[in-house]
Amino acid sequence: MSPTGGNLQTTNGGSVVEYVKQNNDRYVAELKDYLSMPSISTLQEYKAEVERTARWLVSQLEQIGFEKAEVIPTGGHPIVFGEWLKAPSSRPTILVYGHYDVQPTDPVSEWSTPPFTPTIKGDEIYARGAADMKGEGHALLKSLEAWTTETGGLPVNMKFFFEGEEEIGSPHLDAFIEKNREKLSCTFCLNADSNISGPDRPSIVIGLRGLSYFEIWVRGAESDLHSGSFGGAVANPAIVLSKLIAGLHDKDGRVALKGFYDKVRKPTREEKDELARNGPSDEELMKSAGVTQLYGERGFTSAERVGMRPTLDVSGMLSGFTGEGQKTVIPAVAMAKISMRTVPYQDAEQLDSSLREYFKRNAPTTVKWEIKRISVSPYAIMERNTPELKAASRALEESYGRPSFFKLEGGSVPVVAMLKNRLGVNSIMLGCGLPDAHIHAPNERLHLPTYFRGIETYVRFFDFVSR
Amino acid sequence: MSPTGGNLQTTNGGSVVEYVKQNNDRYVAELKDYLSMPSISTLQEYKAEVERTARWLVSQLEQIGFEKAEVIPTGGHPIVFGEWLKAPSSRPTILVYGHYDVQPTDPVSEWSTPPFTPTIKGDEIYARGAADMKGEGHALLKSLEAWTTETGGLPVNMKFFFEGEEEIGSPHLDAFIEKNREKLSCTFCLNADSNISGPDRPSIVIGLRGLSYFEIWVRGAESDLHSGSFGGAVANPAIVLSKLIAGLHDKDGRVALKGFYDKVRKPTREEKDELARNGPSDEELMKSAGVTQLYGERGFTSAERVGMRPTLDVSGMLSGFTGEGQKTVIPAVAMAKISMRTVPYQDAEQLDSSLREYFKRNAPTTVKWEIKRISVSPYAIMERNTPELKAASRALEESYGRPSFFKLEGGSVPVVAMLKNRLGVNSIMLGCGLPDAHIHAPNERLHLPTYFRGIETYVRFFDFVSR
Numbered sequence: 001m002s003p004t005g006g007n008l009q010t011t012n013g014g015s016v017v018e019y020v021k022q023n024n025d026r027y028v029a030e031l032k033d034y035l036s037m038p039s040i041s042t043l044q045e046y047k048a049e050v051e052r053t054a055r056w057l058v059s060q061l062e063q064i065g066f067e068k069a070e071v072i073p074t075g076g077h078p079i080v081f082g083e084w085l086k087a088p089s090s091r092p093t094i095l096v097y098g099h100y101d102v103q104p105t106d107p108v109s110e111w112s113t114p115p116f117t118p119t120i121k122g123d124e125i126y127a128r129g130a131a132d133m134k135g136e137g138h139a140l141l142k143s144l145e146a147w148t149t150e151t152g153g154l155p156v157n158m159k160f161f162f163e164g165e166e167e168i169g170s171p172h173l174d175a176f177i178e179k180n181r182e183k184l185s186c187t188f189c190l191n192a193d194s195n196i197s198g199p200d201r202p203s204i205v206i207g208l209r210g211l212s213y214f215e216i217w218v219r220g221a222e223s224d225l226h227s228g229s230f231g232g233a234v235a236n237p238a239i240v241l242s243k244l245i246a247g248l249h250d251k252d253g254r255v256a257l258k259g260f261y262d263k264v265r266k267p268t269r270e271e272k273d274e275l276a277r278n279g280p281s282d283e284e285l286m287k288s289a290g291v292t293q294l295y296g297e298r299g300f301t302s303a304e305r306v307g308m309r310p311t312l313d314v315s316g317m318l319s320g321f322t323g324e325g326q327k328t329v330i331p332a333v334a335m336a337k338i339s340m341r342t343v344p345y346q347d348a349e350q351l352d353s354s355l356r357e358y359f360k361r362n363a364p365t366t367v368k369w370e371i372k373r374i375s376v377s378p379y380a381i382m383e384r385n386t387p388e389l390k391a392a393s394r395a396l397e398e399s400y401g402r403p404s405f406f407k408l409e410g411g412s413v414p415v416v417a418m419l420k421n422r423l424g425v426n427s428i429m430l431g432c433g434l435p436d437a438h439i440h441a442p443n444e445r446l447h448l449p450t451y452f453r454g455i456e457t458y459v460r461f462f463d464f465v466s467r
Numbered sequence: 468m469s470p471t472g473g474n475l476q477t478t479n480g481g482s483v484v485e486y487v488k489q490n491n492d493r494y495v496a497e498l499k500d501y502l503s504m505p506s507i508s509t510l511q512e513y514k515a516e517v518e519r520t521a522r523w524l525v526s527q528l529e530q531i532g533f534e535k536a537e538v539i540p541t542g543g544h545p546i547v548f549g550e551w552l553k554a555p556s557s558r559p560t561i562l563v564y565g566h567y568d569v570q571p572t573d574p575v576s577e578w579s580t581p582p583f584t585p586t587i588k589g590d591e592i593y594a595r596g597a598a599d600m601k602g603e604g605h606a607l608l609k610s611l612e613a614w615t616t617e618t619g620g621l622p623v624n625m626k627f628f629f630e631g632e633e634e635i636g637s638p639h640l641d642a643f644i645e646k647n648r649e650k651l652s653c654t655f656c657l658n659a660d661s662n663i664s665g666p667d668r669p670s671i672v673i674g675l676r677g678l679s680y681f682e683i684w685v686r687g688a689e690s691d692l693h694s695g696s697f698g699g700a701v702a703n704p705a706i707v708l709s710k711l712i713a714g715l716h717d718k719d720g721r722v723a724l725k726g727f728y729d730k731v732r733k734p735t736r737e738e739k740d741e742l743a744r745n746g747p748s749d750e751e752l753m754k755s756a757g758v759t760q761l762y763g764e765r766g767f768t769s770a771e772r773v774g775m776r777p778t779l780d781v782s783g784m785l786s787g788f789t790g791e792g793q794k795t796v797i798p799a800v801a802m803a804k805i806s807m808r809t810v811p812y813q814d815a816e817q818l819d820s821s822l823r824e825y826f827k828r829n830a831p832t833t834v835k836w837e838i839k840r841i842s843v844s845p846y847a848i849m850e851r852n853t854p855e856l857k858a859a860s861r862a863l864e865e866s867y868g869r870p871s872f873f874k875l876e877g878g879s880v881p882v883v884a885m886l887k888n889r890l891g892v893n894s895i896m897l898g899c900g901l902p903d904a905h906i907h908a909p910n911e912r913l914h915l916p917t918y919f920r921g922i923e924t925y926v927r928f929f930d931f932v933s934r
Contacts, residue, residue: 042791042792042794104790104794209695213793213795220758221757223577223757223909224907225908227808228676228678228808228877228879229773229877229902230752230756230773230877231773231780231877232763232772232877233761233763233769233773233877234756234758234762235758236780236781239712239713239715239780239781241709241784242708242709242710242713243713245706245713246706246709246710246712246713247713249706288696289697289701290689290690291701291702291833293702295701295702295831305700306696306697306699309699311694311699313694313698314703314705315705315788315794315795315796316788316789316794316796317708317785317787317798318785318786318789319781319785320781320782321783322783322784322785325636326635326804326841326842327570327782327907328782328806328907329783329907331781331782331784335789337794341695341698341699365760366760409695409696410696410699410700411693438690440692440693440794440795440796441690442691
């Protein structure tokens with residue numbers, strides 16, 4: 001058989017999957033190296049660590065046998081790019097997308113173990129980035145290493161494309177893709193920044209919500225005022241902002257912005273059945289969120305609310321004195337961060353206008369207000385019935401020993417839309433995180449048995465999709 | 468004439484007031500020393516500075532000729548106590564109250580000059596504490612110094628009583644007063660922690676609002692959640708808190724807590740006329756607040772809102788991610804600081820219960836909430852027609868060259884009620900700060916011509932009240 005593989009059976013009668021199973025312990029030891037690098041993209045003081053992590057990825061690609069492996073500067077954190085194009089040209093060229101940056105760790109005091117000291121407890125490894133998405137990124141690398149070690153090559157052509165700015169909204173990615181269309185040209189993208197529904201519930205994300213993120217500032221006096229001398233006589237920006245936020249939802253939990261739902265497609269009966277069957281169930285959602293009660297838009301199940309309905313959340317609020325004890329002021333300023341999750345076929349520009357219109361109509365003249373748009377990324381819906389989706393389904397089924405299903409995901413992965421728009425290619429979302437992994441939160445963790453199955457899934461996927 | 472004075476004329480034909488006029492420049496130079504000490508009581512790292520300031524006051528009292536001057540430890544920052552009791556026993560014994568601690572300086576970036584580098588611009592000196600109340604404290608010291616220098620003594624018996632914890636709610640003061648009733652016994656208290664309505668609008672505060680301060684915590688999940696994975700399916704504590712705050716006032720700007728106004732006395736026609744005549748006018752309030760529009764309870768003038776009506780303000784809010792850029796979380800926790808200004812004859816315990824009742828009735832079961840009471844201090848109303856009030860009126864009139872008036876003040880001075888309750892004595896509020904002094908805010912300042920007149924006012928007051 002060809003050194004470029006194409007079949008799980010190796011020349012010596014074993015299999016690449018068998019090789020993976022035999023190397024699990026080593027994988028965990030190496031994963032710890034990756035997880036111990038504090039590649040926090042949003043904090044300037046970690047800039048050198050982010051770059052060190054990029055260089056580490058390049059060394060991994062070189063070790064696996066990539067022909068090309070490089071750190072490419074951008075206006076912000078660098079992109080890691082690699083190429084292995086020795087498979088027959090009849091085989092697909094897969095652009096493997098991921099990110100090596102992680103969220104910040106605050107509030108650090110709520111971590112049980114230090115966020116960059118990977119710690120195993122039972123079946124889980126705890127570290128910032130473990131599930132979002134160093135675990136998936138590492139599983140991918142190990143699947144490639146298994147192929148090259150056991151067969152001398154990969155069954156498909158491959159371009160490796162990891163960014164360092166996903167957690168800050170990928171500010172330089174779209175321009176990079178547009179500028180490097182030839183370099184990134186591919187048959188489809190395998191996006192590893194994904195998860196499955198449970199350790200024995202293999203699933204493929206085929207829909208992602210978009211994100212529109214805003215900062216709202218309400219200003220009263222030029223500086224904080226004494227609440228004794230002025231209390232009762234001037235508008236309080238914190239109260240004004242609270243009233244404005246309170247009015248953003250109606251009593252049924254619906255977003256009260258004009259036209260917010262105008263272009264939203266109603267779930268079909270089939271989609272509703274699929275969501276009811278595949279979840280997440282209310283019990284699963286409560287368990288993974290760590291709450292005893294759910295809350296959301298009336299008339300929809302929780303799975304529908306997260307998967308198919310748009311939402312508006314406050315991600316942060318700050319005003320006046322927030323230290324210990326008391327300071328009797330009327331704050332000069334109040335700020336809120338607003339995160340909207342959007343669905344097909346909402347128009348981000350219309351939502352932006354609608355938010356501003358709401359403030360124009362409802363903010364009193366006693367304050368000044370300002371809305372800053374921090375980022376916008378579109379929703380994405382994948383095509384069903386593509387060869388790569390079939391290969392992914394089969395790889396999951398063989399690795400987990402049960403049929404996989406399609407699911408809709410509440411989060412956003414902006415690169416999916418960018419690649420569709422710039423290169424015209426589809427993405428397939430295939431990961432091994434779990435919903436209760438505490439991503440973006442303290443005590444982020446990766447379920448090791450699922451991480452091992454994730455490596456196997458990638459190994460099988462590259463085989464099936466090459467046939 | 469007696470070395471203990473009793474008359475403004477000195478033996479050499481001059482007057483104590485004349486002496487004051489001749490020493491203005493020296494006073495400003497010495498005031499700078501006092502203002503340059505960062506005696507911030509709320510911040511532990513300034514503890515040594517607070518103590519240094521206390522010792523500096525003792526040295527001032529010694530220099531003036533006090534028989535006793537000491538720093539007395541408390542559970543927190545020390546009290547400065549001094550005695551001069553050589554006036555005839557027929558003369559009153561005045562307990563002079565003040566505080567030598569100051570507010571913190573944040574946000575420091577909004578100061579035009581460093582808060583502890585006193586800087587003169589035009590008629591103003593800028594520094595933290597300049598008007599609240601190192602300026603008044605210093606004016607008082609200089610008035611005493613003028614008397615002892617020019618006449619060899621004071622016209623009245625005096626106890627000097629300055630605390631270092633006023634800006635943190637005087638946590639140890641009430642116990643100290645109760646424990647030292649004999650030491651503090653007096654005819655009445657002169658409270659220098661006050662102000663007048665304008666440089667040529669001499670006034671005496673005869674009513675002070677009380678303060679009830681609370682912290683409110685709303686908790687959802689155990690840690691921040693990813694707004695993509697959970698947005699739409701769980702309650703958002705920041706939104707819940709906003710809705711609860713929004714409901715604390717009705718559309719007429721009235722506090723919507725049950726029974727909040729039950730015991731509040733309606734202003735009489737005479738009081739309304741007095742407030743309309745003496746202000747503050749809307750223009751003055753807008754100018755000192757630095758706003759172009761006022762806002763408050765419907766049916767009352769701004770002077771009434773600040774002077775006679777109770778209010779509820781949000782002094783701070785904090786939830787979720789408040790750093791630069793975006794973090795797409797649903798916050799686990801949201802916190803607000805609530806400052807209520809209370810008026811005669813509101814019952815602080817009833818307001819406390821009413822706030823809790825409001826949360827019980829209105830907070831959804833999807834969150835947990837907690838109300839912490841940080842402090843309570845009662846309102847105070849002074850008796851009119853006392854000899855000391857007449858002496859103060861006359862001292863103001865002679866110093867400012869125009870009649871003085873009584874006014875109601877929106878702020879709280881808890882010690883007034885403590886002294887009334889523990890020692891049975893009245894207080895008289897006599898200061899030289901101005902309403903636009905930016906107290907508790909950046910760029911706090913003291914109007915120097917008014918500071919000089921303040922010294923003269925104290926000089927005359929001690930004379931008139933001794934007769």
